[in-house]
Amino acid sequence: MALYSFSSARFCTSKFPICFHIPKPSKFPFFSNRSISFQKVPTKSPLPLQSSSTQLQPMEEFPPKLQEIIKLFQSVEEPKAKYEQLMFYGKNLNPLDTQLKNKENKVEGCVSQVWVRAYLDEDKNVFYQADSDSVLTKGLAALLVNGLSGRPAKEILRVSPDFAVLLGLQQSLTPSRNNGFLNMLKLMQRKALELLIEAEKGNGSSGNGQIENDNSEKPVENSNSDSKVDENSGVRFGSRKSNEDSSNGLGGRGMRIKEKLERELSPIELEVEDVSYQHAGHAGVRGSDGETHFNVRIVSKEFEGKSLVKRHRLIYGLLDEELQTGLHALSIVAKTPSEVEAN
Amino acid sequence: MQKSGQLRKILTEKGIVKKETLEDRLRSLISSSPVMLFMKGTPDAPRCGFSSKVVNALKDEGVSFGSFDILTDDEVRQGLKVFSNWPTFPQLFYKGELIGGCDIVLELRNSGELKATLSE
Numbered sequence: 040m041a042l043y044s045f046s047s048a049r050f051c052t053s054k055f056p057i058c059f060h061i062p063k064p065s066k067f068p069f070f071s072n073r074s075i076s077f078q079k080v081p082t083k084s085p086l087p088l089q090s091s092s093t094q095l096q097p098m099e100e101f102p103p104k105l106q107e108i109i110k111l112f113q114s115v116e117e118p119k120a121k122y123e124q125l126m127f128y129g130k131n132l133n134p135l136d137t138q139l140k141n142k143e144n145k146v147e148g149c150v151s152q153v154w155v156r157a158y159l160d161e162d163k164n165v166f167y168q169a170d171s172d173s174v175l176t177k178g179l180a181a182l183l184v185n186g187l188s189g190r191p192a193k194e195i196l197r198v199s200p201d202f203a204v205l206l207g208l209q210q211s212l213t214p215s216r217n218n219g220f221l222n223m224l225k226l227m228q229r230k231a232l233e234l235l236i237e238a239e240k241g242n243g244s245s246g247n248g249q250i251e252n253d254n255s256e257k258p259v260e261n262s263n264s265d266s267k268v269d270e271n272s273g274v275r276f277g278s279r280k281s282n283e284d285s286s287n288g289l290g291g292r293g294m295r296i297k298e299k300l301e302r303e304l305s306p307i308e309l310e311v312e313d314v315s316y317q318h319a320g321h322a323g324v325r326g327s328d329g330e331t332h333f334n335v336r337i338v339s340k341e342f343e344g345k346s347l348v349k350r351h352r353l354i355y356g357l358l359d360e361e362l363q364t365g366l367h368a369l370s371i372v373a374k375t376p377s378e379v380e381a382n
Numbered sequence: 383m384q385k386s387g388q389l390r391k392i393l394t395e396k397g398i399v400k401k402e403t404l405e406d407r408l409r410s411l412i413s414s415s416p417v418m419l420f421m422k423g424t425p426d427a428p429r430c431g432f433s434s435k436v437v438n439a440l441k442d443e444g445v446s447f448g449s450f451d452i453l454t455d456d457e458v459r460q461g462l463k464v465f466s467n468w469p470t471f472p473q474l475f476y477k478g479e480l481i482g483g484c485d486i487v488l489e490l491r492n493s494g495e496l497k498a499t500l501s502e
Contacts, residue, residue: 214431347486362469371485
Protein backbone atom coordinates (compact mmCIF):
# COMPACT_ATOMS: atom_id res chain seq x y z
CA MET A 40 0.00 0.00 0.00
CA ALA A 41 1.45 3.30 -1.00
CA LEU A 42 1.89 6.09 1.45
CA TYR A 43 -1.37 7.69 2.28
CA SER A 44 -2.01 10.96 0.54
CA PHE A 45 -3.50 13.61 2.66
CA SER A 46 -4.53 16.10 0.04
CA SER A 47 -8.13 15.04 -0.11
CA ALA A 48 -8.90 14.61 3.56
CA ARG A 49 -6.70 16.34 6.01
CA PHE A 50 -6.68 15.49 9.66
CA CYS A 51 -9.49 17.44 11.13
CA THR A 52 -8.59 20.28 13.40
CA SER A 53 -10.27 20.72 16.71
CA LYS A 54 -12.87 22.91 15.15
CA PHE A 55 -14.50 20.07 13.34
CA PRO A 56 -14.28 16.95 15.42
CA ILE A 57 -17.43 15.74 13.76
CA CYS A 58 -15.55 14.99 10.59
CA PHE A 59 -14.74 11.67 12.16
CA HIS A 60 -18.36 10.73 12.02
CA ILE A 61 -18.66 10.79 8.26
CA PRO A 62 -20.59 7.63 7.51
CA LYS A 63 -18.43 6.47 4.61
CA PRO A 64 -15.18 5.49 6.20
CA SER A 65 -13.79 4.51 2.83
CA LYS A 66 -13.37 8.17 2.05
CA PHE A 67 -10.63 8.40 4.61
CA PRO A 68 -7.36 7.37 3.09
CA PHE A 69 -6.16 5.74 6.24
CA PHE A 70 -9.09 3.43 6.46
CA SER A 71 -9.38 2.38 2.86
CA ASN A 72 -9.99 -1.35 2.52
CA ARG A 73 -9.71 -1.83 6.24
CA SER A 74 -12.46 -1.76 8.75
CA ILE A 75 -11.83 -1.85 12.41
CA SER A 76 -13.45 -5.15 13.18
CA PHE A 77 -12.14 -8.41 14.38
CA GLN A 78 -12.91 -10.65 11.47
CA LYS A 79 -10.06 -12.31 9.78
CA VAL A 80 -8.76 -9.99 7.12
CA PRO A 81 -6.60 -11.31 4.32
CA THR A 82 -3.11 -10.45 5.38
CA LYS A 83 -0.97 -8.59 2.93
CA SER A 84 2.61 -9.44 2.23
CA PRO A 85 5.12 -7.44 4.25
CA LEU A 86 5.70 -4.00 2.85
CA PRO A 87 9.11 -3.19 1.43
CA LEU A 88 10.34 -0.72 3.99
CA GLN A 89 13.54 0.93 4.97
CA SER A 90 13.87 0.80 8.71
CA SER A 91 13.37 4.22 10.13
CA SER A 92 16.00 3.96 12.80
CA THR A 93 18.97 1.71 13.27
CA GLN A 94 18.98 1.25 17.01
CA LEU A 95 15.34 0.25 17.37
CA GLN A 96 13.85 -2.96 16.15
CA PRO A 97 13.68 -3.03 12.33
CA MET A 98 10.26 -2.29 10.91
CA GLU A 99 10.05 -5.46 8.85
CA GLU A 100 9.77 -7.53 11.99
CA PHE A 101 6.60 -5.86 13.11
CA PRO A 102 3.25 -7.24 12.13
CA PRO A 103 2.20 -5.59 8.84
CA LYS A 104 -0.77 -3.79 10.28
CA LEU A 105 1.37 -2.41 13.05
CA GLN A 106 3.80 -1.16 10.47
CA GLU A 107 1.01 0.67 8.72
CA ILE A 108 -0.12 2.24 11.94
CA ILE A 109 3.40 3.31 12.78
CA LYS A 110 3.86 4.85 9.37
CA LEU A 111 0.58 6.61 9.70
CA PHE A 112 1.57 8.16 12.98
CA GLN A 113 4.98 9.06 11.70
CA SER A 114 3.62 10.85 8.69
CA VAL A 115 1.47 13.02 10.89
CA GLU A 116 3.71 15.22 12.90
CA GLU A 117 1.30 17.35 14.84
CA PRO A 118 0.82 15.84 18.27
CA LYS A 119 -2.74 17.07 18.30
CA ALA A 120 -3.57 15.19 15.15
CA LYS A 121 -2.03 12.01 16.53
CA TYR A 122 -4.13 12.45 19.62
CA GLU A 123 -7.27 12.80 17.58
CA GLN A 124 -6.36 9.78 15.55
CA LEU A 125 -6.17 7.82 18.78
CA MET A 126 -9.54 9.10 19.83
CA PHE A 127 -10.95 7.95 16.53
CA TYR A 128 -9.60 4.46 17.03
CA GLY A 129 -11.08 4.46 20.49
CA LYS A 130 -14.52 5.44 19.35
CA ASN A 131 -14.54 2.60 16.87
CA LEU A 132 -13.40 -0.11 19.22
CA ASN A 133 -16.04 -2.76 19.73
CA PRO A 134 -17.05 -3.13 23.36
CA LEU A 135 -16.06 -6.22 25.25
CA ASP A 136 -18.49 -8.66 26.82
CA THR A 137 -18.89 -7.85 30.52
CA GLN A 138 -18.04 -11.42 31.43
CA LEU A 139 -14.64 -10.95 29.84
CA LYS A 140 -13.89 -7.93 31.99
CA ASN A 141 -12.27 -9.98 34.68
CA LYS A 142 -9.06 -9.77 36.66
CA GLU A 143 -7.14 -12.00 34.27
CA ASN A 144 -7.83 -9.71 31.42
CA LYS A 145 -7.17 -6.49 33.28
CA VAL A 146 -4.11 -4.44 32.46
CA GLU A 147 -2.22 -3.64 35.63
CA GLY A 148 -0.66 -0.30 36.29
CA CYS A 149 -3.07 1.63 34.14
CA VAL A 150 -4.68 4.85 35.22
CA SER A 151 -8.01 3.88 33.69
CA GLN A 152 -9.53 0.45 33.55
CA VAL A 153 -8.44 -1.53 30.52
CA TRP A 154 -9.25 -5.12 29.64
CA VAL A 155 -7.68 -7.22 26.93
CA ARG A 156 -8.75 -10.58 25.71
CA ALA A 157 -6.93 -12.87 23.34
CA TYR A 158 -7.94 -15.95 21.43
CA LEU A 159 -6.62 -18.11 18.62
CA ASP A 160 -8.31 -18.80 15.35
CA GLU A 161 -8.02 -22.03 13.36
CA ASP A 162 -4.74 -20.93 11.85
CA LYS A 163 -3.25 -20.29 15.28
CA ASN A 164 -3.22 -16.57 14.74
CA VAL A 165 -3.82 -14.46 17.80
CA PHE A 166 -6.76 -12.12 17.84
CA TYR A 167 -7.40 -9.49 20.44
CA GLN A 168 -10.37 -7.69 21.82
CA ALA A 169 -10.17 -4.87 24.27
CA ASP A 170 -12.21 -2.32 26.14
CA SER A 171 -11.71 0.53 28.52
CA ASP A 172 -13.64 3.10 30.47
CA SER A 173 -11.85 6.05 28.92
CA VAL A 174 -11.84 6.99 25.26
CA LEU A 175 -8.15 7.72 25.11
CA THR A 176 -7.09 4.41 26.58
CA LYS A 177 -9.62 2.75 24.31
CA GLY A 178 -7.76 4.40 21.48
CA LEU A 179 -4.42 3.10 22.68
CA ALA A 180 -5.88 -0.35 23.16
CA ALA A 181 -7.49 -0.24 19.73
CA LEU A 182 -4.18 0.73 18.21
CA LEU A 183 -2.58 -2.35 19.68
CA VAL A 184 -5.53 -4.58 18.90
CA ASN A 185 -5.47 -3.51 15.27
CA GLY A 186 -1.74 -3.65 14.99
CA LEU A 187 -1.26 -7.06 16.52
CA SER A 188 -4.38 -9.07 15.70
CA GLY A 189 -4.31 -11.81 13.14
CA ARG A 190 -0.67 -12.66 13.50
CA PRO A 191 1.16 -15.69 14.83
CA ALA A 192 2.12 -15.49 18.47
CA LYS A 193 5.83 -15.55 17.76
CA GLU A 194 5.65 -12.44 15.66
CA ILE A 195 3.71 -10.66 18.34
CA LEU A 196 6.22 -11.68 20.98
CA ARG A 197 9.05 -10.25 18.92
CA VAL A 198 7.62 -6.77 19.03
CA SER A 199 9.78 -4.75 21.36
CA PRO A 200 8.15 -1.98 23.39
CA ASP A 201 10.41 0.50 21.61
CA PHE A 202 7.94 0.81 18.80
CA ALA A 203 5.98 3.14 21.03
CA VAL A 204 8.74 5.65 20.48
CA LEU A 205 8.23 5.38 16.73
CA LEU A 206 4.65 6.46 17.11
CA GLY A 207 5.85 9.76 18.47
CA LEU A 208 3.10 9.89 21.05
CA GLN A 209 5.33 10.62 24.02
CA GLN A 210 4.57 14.31 24.09
CA SER A 211 0.86 13.79 23.79
CA LEU A 212 0.64 11.28 26.60
CA THR A 213 1.39 11.67 30.25
CA PRO A 214 4.01 9.35 31.76
CA SER A 215 1.36 7.20 33.34
CA ARG A 216 -0.46 6.82 30.03
CA ASN A 217 2.77 5.86 28.33
CA ASN A 218 3.31 3.37 31.09
CA GLY A 219 -0.19 1.99 30.70
CA PHE A 220 0.33 1.60 26.98
CA LEU A 221 3.43 -0.45 27.56
CA ASN A 222 1.64 -2.57 30.12
CA MET A 223 -1.12 -3.19 27.61
CA LEU A 224 1.45 -4.43 25.15
CA LYS A 225 2.96 -6.65 27.79
CA LEU A 226 -0.32 -8.20 28.70
CA MET A 227 -1.08 -8.84 25.06
CA GLN A 228 2.29 -10.46 24.53
CA ARG A 229 1.88 -12.53 27.63
CA LYS A 230 -1.50 -13.75 26.50
CA ALA A 231 -0.09 -14.57 23.10
CA LEU A 232 2.58 -16.65 24.75
CA GLU A 233 0.06 -18.41 26.99
CA LEU A 234 -2.09 -19.25 23.99
CA LEU A 235 0.91 -20.49 22.09
CA ILE A 236 1.99 -22.75 24.91
CA GLU A 237 -1.47 -24.13 25.41
CA ALA A 238 -1.74 -24.81 21.73
CA GLU A 239 1.60 -26.55 21.60
CA LYS A 240 0.78 -28.57 24.69
CA GLY A 241 -2.36 -29.65 22.96
CA ASN A 242 -0.26 -30.85 20.06
CA GLY A 243 1.90 -32.86 22.36
CA SER A 244 5.00 -30.96 21.34
CA SER A 245 7.31 -29.57 23.97
CA GLY A 246 6.75 -26.09 25.26
CA ASN A 247 8.31 -23.00 23.89
CA GLY A 248 11.29 -22.66 26.14
CA GLN A 249 11.21 -22.42 29.90
CA ILE A 250 8.93 -20.22 31.82
CA GLU A 251 10.52 -19.00 35.00
CA ASN A 252 8.69 -17.32 37.81
CA ASP A 253 10.38 -14.50 39.51
CA ASN A 254 10.06 -12.36 42.56
CA SER A 255 8.72 -9.36 40.86
CA GLU A 256 5.38 -8.20 42.17
CA LYS A 257 4.97 -5.85 39.29
CA PRO A 258 3.47 -6.85 35.96
CA VAL A 259 6.63 -5.91 34.16
CA GLU A 260 8.76 -8.33 32.19
CA ASN A 261 12.47 -8.08 32.27
CA SER A 262 13.26 -6.71 28.86
CA ASN A 263 16.12 -4.52 27.89
CA SER A 264 15.40 -1.95 25.26
CA ASP A 265 18.36 -3.22 23.31
CA SER A 266 17.36 -6.83 23.06
CA LYS A 267 14.46 -8.60 21.45
CA VAL A 268 12.41 -11.17 23.30
CA ASP A 269 14.03 -14.48 22.48
CA GLU A 270 11.57 -17.35 22.70
CA ASN A 271 14.17 -19.75 23.96
CA SER A 272 15.00 -17.70 26.97
CA GLY A 273 12.82 -17.49 30.01
CA VAL A 274 9.91 -15.15 29.79
CA ARG A 275 8.81 -13.84 33.10
CA PHE A 276 5.46 -13.27 34.61
CA GLY A 277 3.59 -14.12 37.75
CA SER A 278 4.48 -13.11 41.22
CA ARG A 279 5.44 -16.29 42.99
CA LYS A 280 8.55 -16.05 45.08
CA SER A 281 11.58 -17.94 43.96
CA ASN A 282 15.27 -17.71 44.45
CA GLU A 283 16.18 -17.28 40.85
CA ASP A 284 17.97 -14.24 39.58
CA SER A 285 16.50 -12.50 36.63
CA SER A 286 19.62 -11.56 34.82
CA ASN A 287 18.24 -12.09 31.39
CA GLY A 288 18.55 -9.17 29.06
CA LEU A 289 20.72 -7.02 31.32
CA GLY A 290 23.29 -4.89 29.62
CA GLY A 291 26.72 -3.94 30.91
CA ARG A 292 25.52 -1.60 33.60
CA GLY A 293 22.85 -3.97 34.80
CA MET A 294 25.41 -6.73 35.15
CA ARG A 295 27.82 -4.47 37.01
CA ILE A 296 25.09 -3.47 39.42
CA LYS A 297 24.28 -7.08 40.04
CA GLU A 298 27.89 -8.07 40.55
CA LYS A 299 28.62 -5.28 42.98
CA LEU A 300 25.60 -5.94 45.08
CA GLU A 301 26.29 -9.64 45.09
CA ARG A 302 29.88 -9.17 46.07
CA GLU A 303 29.37 -6.65 48.82
CA LEU A 304 26.09 -7.69 50.34
CA SER A 305 26.00 -11.48 49.81
CA PRO A 306 22.29 -11.40 49.29
CA ILE A 307 20.08 -14.45 49.53
CA GLU A 308 17.85 -12.89 46.92
CA LEU A 309 18.78 -10.40 44.28
CA GLU A 310 16.91 -9.10 41.32
CA VAL A 311 17.98 -6.33 39.01
CA GLU A 312 15.65 -5.15 36.32
CA ASP A 313 16.25 -2.57 33.62
CA VAL A 314 13.14 -0.46 33.24
CA SER A 315 14.68 2.37 31.31
CA TYR A 316 12.27 1.93 28.44
CA GLN A 317 9.44 2.92 30.73
CA HIS A 318 11.04 6.30 31.01
CA ALA A 319 11.86 6.84 27.37
CA GLY A 320 11.41 10.49 26.53
CA HIS A 321 12.48 11.49 30.04
CA ALA A 322 15.32 13.95 30.29
CA GLY A 323 17.51 11.44 32.06
CA VAL A 324 17.24 8.96 29.24
CA ARG A 325 17.59 11.11 26.18
CA GLY A 326 21.08 11.05 24.81
CA SER A 327 22.04 7.91 26.66
CA ASP A 328 22.17 4.32 25.52
CA GLY A 329 19.49 3.14 27.91
CA GLU A 330 20.30 1.54 31.27
CA THR A 331 19.24 4.61 33.18
CA HIS A 332 16.43 3.35 35.38
CA PHE A 333 16.54 0.12 37.33
CA ASN A 334 14.43 -1.77 39.82
CA VAL A 335 16.43 -3.55 42.48
CA ARG A 336 15.06 -6.06 44.93
CA ILE A 337 17.54 -7.41 47.41
CA VAL A 338 17.32 -9.51 50.54
CA SER A 339 20.42 -9.62 52.67
CA LYS A 340 21.51 -10.05 56.26
CA GLU A 341 23.60 -6.94 55.95
CA PHE A 342 20.47 -4.89 56.30
CA GLU A 343 19.67 -6.11 59.77
CA GLY A 344 19.49 -3.36 62.29
CA LYS A 345 19.64 -0.70 59.63
CA SER A 346 16.95 1.81 58.95
CA LEU A 347 15.52 2.07 55.43
CA VAL A 348 17.53 5.17 54.79
CA LYS A 349 20.73 3.48 55.87
CA ARG A 350 20.00 0.49 53.65
CA HIS A 351 19.36 2.62 50.62
CA ARG A 352 22.41 4.75 51.34
CA LEU A 353 24.48 1.60 51.54
CA ILE A 354 23.30 0.54 48.12
CA TYR A 355 23.73 3.99 46.63
CA GLY A 356 27.24 4.06 48.02
CA LEU A 357 28.15 0.82 46.31
CA LEU A 358 26.75 2.05 43.04
CA ASP A 359 28.22 5.51 43.25
CA GLU A 360 30.29 5.10 40.13
CA GLU A 361 27.28 4.10 38.11
CA LEU A 362 25.32 7.04 39.43
CA GLN A 363 28.06 9.36 38.30
CA THR A 364 28.10 7.91 34.81
CA GLY A 365 24.53 7.98 33.71
CA LEU A 366 22.51 5.81 36.08
CA HIS A 367 19.60 8.06 36.77
CA ALA A 368 17.24 6.33 39.14
CA LEU A 369 16.97 3.25 41.27
CA SER A 370 13.83 1.81 42.75
CA ILE A 371 15.00 -0.17 45.75
CA VAL A 372 13.34 -2.82 47.83
CA ALA A 373 15.79 -3.85 50.54
CA LYS A 374 14.76 -6.42 53.10
CA THR A 375 16.33 -8.68 55.65
CA PRO A 376 15.79 -12.44 55.46
CA SER A 377 13.61 -12.38 58.55
CA GLU A 378 11.40 -9.67 57.13
CA VAL A 379 10.83 -11.72 54.04
CA GLU A 380 9.92 -14.78 56.03
CA ALA A 381 7.46 -12.86 58.10
CA ASN A 382 5.46 -12.26 54.94
CA MET B 383 16.51 48.30 56.38
CA GLN B 384 17.58 45.24 58.28
CA LYS B 385 14.13 43.76 58.31
CA SER B 386 13.64 43.89 54.59
CA GLY B 387 16.93 42.18 53.98
CA GLN B 388 18.22 45.19 52.13
CA LEU B 389 20.84 45.84 54.77
CA ARG B 390 22.25 42.40 54.41
CA LYS B 391 22.27 42.73 50.67
CA ILE B 392 24.23 45.92 50.69
CA LEU B 393 26.65 44.69 53.28
CA THR B 394 27.16 41.55 51.27
CA GLU B 395 27.78 43.46 48.12
CA LYS B 396 30.30 45.55 49.89
CA GLY B 397 32.04 42.40 51.02
CA ILE B 398 31.47 43.16 54.67
CA VAL B 399 29.24 40.21 55.44
CA LYS B 400 30.07 36.74 54.13
CA LYS B 401 27.86 35.56 51.29
CA GLU B 402 25.50 32.87 52.32
CA THR B 403 27.17 29.61 51.46
CA LEU B 404 25.33 26.98 49.58
CA GLU B 405 25.32 24.89 52.68
CA ASP B 406 23.63 27.60 54.70
CA ARG B 407 21.11 27.98 51.97
CA LEU B 408 20.37 24.29 51.90
CA ARG B 409 20.02 24.15 55.65
CA SER B 410 17.58 26.99 55.69
CA LEU B 411 15.61 25.45 52.83
CA ILE B 412 15.45 22.12 54.58
CA SER B 413 14.18 23.66 57.77
CA SER B 414 11.76 26.06 56.12
CA SER B 415 9.01 23.62 56.91
CA PRO B 416 8.81 20.70 59.38
CA VAL B 417 7.99 18.35 56.52
CA MET B 418 9.99 19.45 53.50
CA LEU B 419 9.95 17.82 50.08
CA PHE B 420 12.54 18.45 47.40
CA MET B 421 10.95 17.32 44.19
CA LYS B 422 10.83 17.75 40.47
CA GLY B 423 8.05 20.14 39.67
CA THR B 424 5.46 21.37 42.13
CA PRO B 425 2.88 19.48 44.18
CA ASP B 426 0.19 20.63 41.78
CA ALA B 427 2.24 19.81 38.72
CA PRO B 428 4.88 17.17 39.38
CA ARG B 429 7.37 16.60 36.59
CA CYS B 430 8.37 13.11 37.56
CA GLY B 431 6.57 9.89 38.39
CA PHE B 432 8.48 9.31 41.60
CA SER B 433 7.91 12.86 42.84
CA SER B 434 4.26 12.56 41.99
CA LYS B 435 3.93 9.38 44.04
CA VAL B 436 5.42 11.01 47.09
CA VAL B 437 3.12 14.01 46.77
CA ASN B 438 0.12 11.71 46.56
CA ALA B 439 1.21 9.67 49.55
CA LEU B 440 1.61 12.82 51.65
CA LYS B 441 -1.72 14.19 50.52
CA ASP B 442 -3.47 10.90 51.21
CA GLU B 443 -2.19 10.95 54.76
CA GLY B 444 -3.25 14.53 55.20
CA VAL B 445 0.26 15.70 55.93
CA SER B 446 0.98 19.32 55.17
CA PHE B 447 4.39 19.91 53.67
CA GLY B 448 6.58 22.49 52.08
CA SER B 449 8.17 21.84 48.74
CA PHE B 450 10.98 23.01 46.54
CA ASP B 451 11.24 22.44 42.82
CA ILE B 452 14.80 21.37 42.16
CA LEU B 453 14.33 21.79 38.46
CA THR B 454 14.36 25.53 39.00
CA ASP B 455 17.72 25.64 40.70
CA ASP B 456 20.61 23.53 39.58
CA GLU B 457 22.83 24.66 42.45
CA VAL B 458 20.42 23.28 44.98
CA ARG B 459 19.84 20.23 42.86
CA GLN B 460 23.48 19.22 42.80
CA GLY B 461 24.32 20.59 46.23
CA LEU B 462 21.58 18.74 48.02
CA LYS B 463 22.74 15.40 46.64
CA VAL B 464 26.10 15.93 48.27
CA PHE B 465 24.72 17.49 51.41
CA SER B 466 22.29 14.70 52.19
CA ASN B 467 24.47 12.01 50.65
CA TRP B 468 21.57 10.89 48.53
CA PRO B 469 21.87 10.75 44.77
CA THR B 470 18.29 10.98 43.61
CA PHE B 471 15.11 12.99 43.90
CA PRO B 472 12.56 13.29 45.43
CA GLN B 473 13.97 13.73 48.92
CA LEU B 474 11.73 14.08 51.92
CA PHE B 475 12.99 15.72 55.10
CA TYR B 476 11.39 15.88 58.51
CA LYS B 477 12.71 18.32 61.07
CA GLY B 478 15.86 18.68 59.06
CA GLU B 479 16.53 14.99 58.77
CA LEU B 480 16.35 12.93 55.59
CA ILE B 481 13.51 10.45 55.66
CA GLY B 482 14.21 9.08 52.25
CA GLY B 483 13.07 8.92 48.66
CA CYS B 484 10.03 7.56 46.90
CA ASP B 485 10.52 3.89 47.81
CA ILE B 486 10.95 4.61 51.48
CA VAL B 487 8.00 6.98 51.65
CA LEU B 488 5.75 4.46 49.95
CA GLU B 489 6.95 1.68 52.20
CA LEU B 490 6.23 3.78 55.28
CA ARG B 491 2.84 4.54 53.91
CA ASN B 492 2.10 0.88 53.27
CA SER B 493 3.13 -0.12 56.75
CA GLY B 494 1.02 2.66 58.19
CA GLU B 495 4.00 4.47 59.66
CA LEU B 496 4.18 7.50 57.43
CA LYS B 497 2.02 9.83 59.41
CA ALA B 498 3.58 8.79 62.68
CA THR B 499 7.08 9.28 61.35
CA LEU B 500 6.19 12.76 60.21
CA SER B 501 4.76 13.88 63.49
CA GLU B 502 6.91 12.49 66.23
